[in-house]
Amino acid sequence: METLQNKTAIITGASSGIGKTIAHHLAREGTNVVLAARRSEKLKQLSQEVKDEHNVKTKVVETDVTKKEDLENLVKETKDAFGSVDIFVNNAGVMLLSFLKNDHVDEWEQMVDVNIKGVLFGIHATLPTMIEQESGHVINISSVAGHEVFPSSAVYSATKYAVRALSMGMEKELSRTGVRVTNISPGAVDTELTEHITDGDVLDMFQGRSTETLNAEDIAKAVTYAVTQPSHVNVNEVMVRPMQK
Template identity: 45%
Template sequence: MPKPLIVITGASSGIGAATARLLSSRGHPLLLLARRLDRLEALGLPDTLCRKVDVTDRAAVEAAVREAEERYGPVDLLVNNAGAMLLGRIADQPVDEWERMLDINVKGLLYATRAVLPGMVERGAGTIVNIGSVAGRKTFPNHAAYVGTKFAVHAMSENLREEVAATGVRVVTVAPGAVETELLSHTSDERIKTDYQAWKHVTVREIVLASTGQES
């Protein structure tokens, strides 16, 4: 029996690419979305539709999902991984960096969720995994705008989980700390980037498990 379709945003590198490789190895067809199409295609994964899509373009996200569903069937899992981490001080950080993070981390997540959620609710099954951050649980120096977007991800995820719990749809938030990805490379402040490198070490801080239908 064919395995169901999985959609991964921000799949061209880091967590998104690693997730794509793993799930493809388990036999799932994939829809991979990112702005760098060449990086998606270089993954060389079977039964995979790669599309150059910026998650801030709601129509493009919707169109890609519909195309993938026509080929592989309904989306069973969405991994909202696309994100931007542009660190800086509110007093002098370029304002366009705030806007880019809000567009990708908040609105982009909502657009991708909207593209798959109605079908999941109708079928009474499906999973949405939102990649948040430890910065969605506590604050850090030079992270104010980024923290704001990730607190929003965590809050929206929990609220959505409550909304759809009774339908059988699952909502999961993953909150990584410092991870070896390309995210930091886009920060324009070199001193902040240097300081960030000292944080990298891994531990699992908390795991919360509950039945899908448990709203609270």
Template identity: 55%
Template sequence: MLKLKGKNAIVTGASSGIGTAIAKHLAEEGANVVVAARRKDKLDAIVNQINNGGKGKAVGVPTDVSNQEDVESMVKKAREVIGDIDIYVNNAGLVGNGVVREANVEEWDQMIDVNIKGVLYGIHAVLPGMIEKSAGHIVNISSVSGHEVTKKSTVYSATKFAVRAISSGLEKELARTGVRITNISPGMVETERNSERLPTDREPLQTDDIARAVVYAATQPSYVNVNEITVRPI
């Protein structure tokens, strides 16, 4: 049985890695998915893969989540194409130089714009509609770096602590509205971007591991709000 049949979802940062896996897993459960990211060619390939699967349908919308107008336009188009949004996954994220002493202000700004503002822009765009129908689910992808700070992750960790704070605050703001909030914090995941930075002493997580956590939260009964999931390698 398709657990998300008839549901409509948006996944940001869906052109690769965790975002692609999340979109595919949601579609496998029958959801219609708008995949949003900056790389149109990558989005087109993912849309084709999902649509050829014959379950939920997919639509690609090129989007820069650090631009509020872009996000608002993407959500508007998503509603026009697939209908009201039931699930919004804030997955788009940027890992940059987080060392304060190295003063790479441009990278800091980029991380803040994508990792914090991008999350807030997406929530702002979908939340009124969810509150109006007393149903909806926002999933924010944070990081274990939002729980622990290393000497090289100060600024990046600050952005992911912020995502957890946003998730925690929203859970309280939206109590008894019917809108659910889930914060997911992955440990090190093997993707095309970080394959050279993976630890050698243990097996890294796969993107499907995080996608399954999203599906788990999204497929709980409507009265169950899974607030926090941390996924680490053994």
């Protein structure tokens, strides 16, 4: 197992859910964590929790992943503070499920901006540094919806298929650079993600439906597994689903 002691991880979407829990898990392994999202108050609170519980260094960088310059600044501030970027978790995402017939075009655009362009800007900002270091690990959070399409998930799925395609391309192009990539595809996880859905037909569809969900910890453990493998091991794809569908 590779030690994460004194390494540096950037986590986007660290203000809640899966990203927040990944920050705790990596910090528990001794990694200094850089917390990025728009809600800086939540990040500051998490930063204090992580420092108190895991005795590592932290940094908060308010970041909107739809803005290329925010990602560039995020990586610059990380290097200024810690000297390297060892792990970059492209986790920020939105899941504004809607039926195509209901034409939620602004939400389609938001999903493309956050889930695809946000990941691309993350890759743009961090890859040159990792290639120069001849080491680094990019974790892209896709979804089971990046492998299958469900009614109301067409656009969300399109964005998560795109994330998976990017991961596959990175894996092939970077295999001789020392930079590893892992695509993680969670099934349903109990987080804030569904709270932003506005399509009444989707909300009606989910009404009274009970499905088993994973905890954010279940996904954070998959991330920890991937980043603690020896340097010759490239864990390219992990899918984690609840037992009951």
